[in-house]
Amino acid sequence: QILILDFGSQYTQLIARRIRELNVYCEIHPYTHAPDLTEDIRGVVLSGSPCSVRDPEAPNPDLSRYLGRVPVLGICYGAQLLAHQAGGEVLPATIREYGRARLSHLDRSNALVRDLSLDSQVWMSHGDTIKVLPAGFEIIASTPEVDVAAYHLEGQPTYGIQFHPEVTHSSEGKTLMRNFVVDICGCDQSWTPEHFVDSMVLALQHTIGPDEKVILGLSGGVDSSVAALLLHRAIGDRLYGIFVDNGLLRKDEYEGVLHAYKGLGLNVQGVNASQEFYSALAGLSDPEQKRKAIGRTFIEVFDREAHKVEGAKWLAQGTIYPDVIESVSVKGPAVTIKSHHNVGGLPDRMNLKIVEPLRALFKDEVRQVGDTLGLPHNILHRHPFPGPGLAIRILGDITPQKVDLLQRADAIFIDSLRQTGLYDQVWQAGVMLLPIQSVGVMGDERTYEQVVALRAVTSVDGMTADWAHLPYDFLADVSNKIINQVRGINRVVYDISSKPPATIEWE
């Protein structure tokens, strides 16, 4: 595997994804917890950082345990740090270097840049630049503005690059990463979905005792569904899935998903607990209070159902890699903007051992594994859906009548997206029921009814998002259908805010 030491760059996860795309396993560790060198670490990548090596507070770990022993590639800050530690000079760049640049000099005899082309586009994003390289370091690539765009320490497998090969704007970034990971580090490219499935099934069989039972909460989403299929393959019907209807799912979702699970041969118990959730939510309007009430009720319902499985030893969770990576905060603590931890208290209360078969995977890898395991397309490519469900799309307090109104409007929007082939082009979509009424006219009558907002966004990971530029004709058609078919709604608006500064959900 490749070890990535994170110095807090916004691109660190991208480095990992590029390496995984080469079918090579890698892990991100914060520089503050740099692991010791073990036999399976074939190479080390040092990430970028928002810091400057000239700042005395900047990350400056002792890298001697790796240097000279395994190949090391410093990217941006990582490259500056290696140069700085070896006695080179890193200074503020005289011209700001952000955005695209082209390689104007290349030493193609060097393994790192062997098959790159002159003029290749690279992506720069740095305030500092390496002005003087330490003795023994040779330049292997330059751009018109940056002499030291890439360097190599003679006689040692130590390299640095000033640009960012991990972003797609660096047109040959993937080739460079391949050169490092495969040719220089000698990793074999065996990290494939099939390989993952085979080895995880064996690992699960090894970890979970021969008679032990595992409980898993299913949500209809990709992660829990893939976790279920993996566990089912490993331990068969000793996996007990529990799928709770909280009364806040999409229209017909509960029945549809339960049916799909049964079709896959999974041992799943459906639990209709809508009334319990509605009672817990009665009178609550504050978004965080609603989230808490839903989380609490879920734990109660789930715990009760889980106790029906006699002698269960394990609780499986669909945790994925981005939930696990400890983020490095080099410039003050990260701020929690919304609480997304729906069922944080679950494991403590249940006194079960935890098993998380997807802990090592990025979302796209989870999908590939799901595909390998035969998960149907409609679950595999389902948009993300928040744990608290429609409760955070009904602004204000929740009643079963409001849920019904929203479910019907939402179904029209989502069905239309599917029918027109737009569904797969947006990252997430849904309808918000607003807590206001407005005047309309239908036939000769004045109406005074609810307003809904359509929300559709494009995004990569939900952290940032843009509103989807859906065609006007499509929006007109959806608006018409909702107003004509859902009695109680007389106005439809489209949300054209990006995140930031808005968020995807309205609560």
Ligand code: XMP
């Ligand atoms: P925001 O609204 O913060 O949403 O831009 C980003 C992503 O997170 C989802 N979301 C939630 N998911 N529990 C969840 O499981 C929550 O409380 C929650 N709030 C927002 C949202 O649907 C989007 O995909």
